[in-house]
Amino acid sequence: MKFIKFIFKTIIRLIFLIFLIFLILNAGRFLQRGNLNFLHIGKENHKVLKDLKEPLEKYLKENYKAYYDLKNIKIKKIKEEDGGISFTGNFKMTLNKKPEDLPFFKALEDSKIKDPQFLKYKKYLLSLANKNYNKNQETSINFFLPYGKNKVEDLKLKKNKDYLPITNLKIDDDILYKRGQRAVKSFAYFKKPVFNLDKSVKYCRENWNREPQYQNDCANFVSQCLVAGGLKENEDFKPQHINYISTGYGREKTGLVKYLEKNNIHGLIKNRSLAVEGSVVYWNNFSHVGLITYNDTILIKYSAHTLAKLNEIIPEKLDVKFYSPIIKSN
Numbered sequence: 095m096k097f098i099k100f101i102f103k104t105i106i107r108l109i110f111l112i113f114l115i116f117l118i119l120n121a122g123r124f125l126q127r128g129n130l131n132f133l134h135i136g137k138e139n140h141k142v143l144k145d146l147k148e149p150l151e152k153y154l155k156e157n158y159k160a161y162y163d164l165k166n167i168k169i170k171k172i173k174e175e176d177g178g179i180s181f182t183g184n185f186k187m188t189l190n191k192k193p194e195d196l197p198f199f200k201a202l203e204d205s206k207i208k209d210p211q212f213l214k215y216k217k218y219l220l221s222l223a224n225k226n227y228n229k230n231q232e233t234s235i236n237f238f239l240p241y242g243k244n245k246v247e248d249l250k251l252k253k254n255k256d257y258l259p260i261t262n263l264k265i266d267d268d269i270l271y272k273r274g275q276r277a278v279k280s281f282a283y284f285k286k287p288v289f290n291l292d293k294s295v296k297y298c299r300e301n302w303n304r305e306p307q308y309q310n311d312c313a314n315f316v317s318q319c320l321v322a323g324g325l326k327e328n329e330d331f332k333p334q335h336i337n338y339i340s341t342g343y344g345r346e347k348t349g350l351v352k353y354l355e356k357n358n359i360h361g362l363i364k365n366r367s368l369a370v371e372g373s374v375v376y377w378n379n380f381s382h383v384g385l386i387t388y389n390d391t392i393l394i395k396y397s398a399h400t401l402a403k404l405n406e407i408i409p410e411k412l413d414v415k416f417y418s419p420i421i422k423s424n
Contacts, residue, residue, distance in 0.1 A: 139174070142239070143172065147167065149245070150183060153246045154235075154263075157263055158187070161189060163190050165186050168183070169181050169183060178238055178241050179238070180236065180239075180252060181237055182406075184232070184233070185234075186233070188229065189226050191227075192227060193223035193224050193226075196223070196390070198270050198274035198367050198391035198392075199216075199223070199274065200274065202219070211284070216281075222389070223389075225292075226388060226389075231388060233388075233395060234405060237251065238251070262410050273366070283361065283422040285420060285422050288359055288419070289320055289323040289325040290324050291372035291419065293324065297322035299397060299405075302402055302404045308400075312341065312382050313350045313383050316350060316383050316385050319385050336348045336349065337353040341381045343377075351376050351417055355417060358422060360373065366408075366416055367391045368418050369386050369389055369418055370420055372385070373418045375394075375408060375414050375417075376414060376417065377413065378414060383398070385397055387404075
């Protein structure tokens, strides 16, 4: 009888221990409320963000309503930083206007150029933009809210160690039209990509949240995306090679972007509207690269490692360069 009681007590203790371990491992999940994870912030700040969610959604819908439908905003990846709280706004976004009606393509049409090469160039750009028409896309924006602030207009856009005002998200049709006018002159540098853009982007979207291979994995991941699209590896471009796993930041001749430009795989461009999907975005003020996974000529979004990103909007005035697979360096 004593033995049976001992066995019974042992089983009860084991069950309690297993339950305790389960609670510890799933603490983050149980601390979520309405898509707000306050595991890393105080209750007061949690309430600020919870109250901010509805006006932020209203602001974004109003800002993008001329071209996009937007829904299901969620606030994620919340953490406290010096001077405030950073978080990611995730939502579904759909381009509801036909690409030929966008300012960029109106400028191409208004040029009246009949050169066969230009018409081929225009048709190709339009075909790329059409892939995003009426397609529901996961989208994100990285925000920063200073301590003591609680309004949408107080939000800032993260820019490495600096910040941009939220008004930087505003769409300016005049700027977009002028980019189309400048793109008219770029058709002389138009080239066929040497890898499949769709396959690279597909790989990137499917693997953006995979465990990083390196502590700083951004260049390595972009290289893998390009190879998934058919870019050939060789002695100067293969896993573990500096051209494969390094951005090229601070170097004169080596690194991913240097290799891509030198071998005419991607060309440096000044017109961000030509940073088609499969382009590489390169930060000027620190070592980081990502792959462009969305571009309809109005909004550009990138995906990346090491801090996993999927279709994060690149705001205007962000200090970056773009390398396009359809334009020769000029």
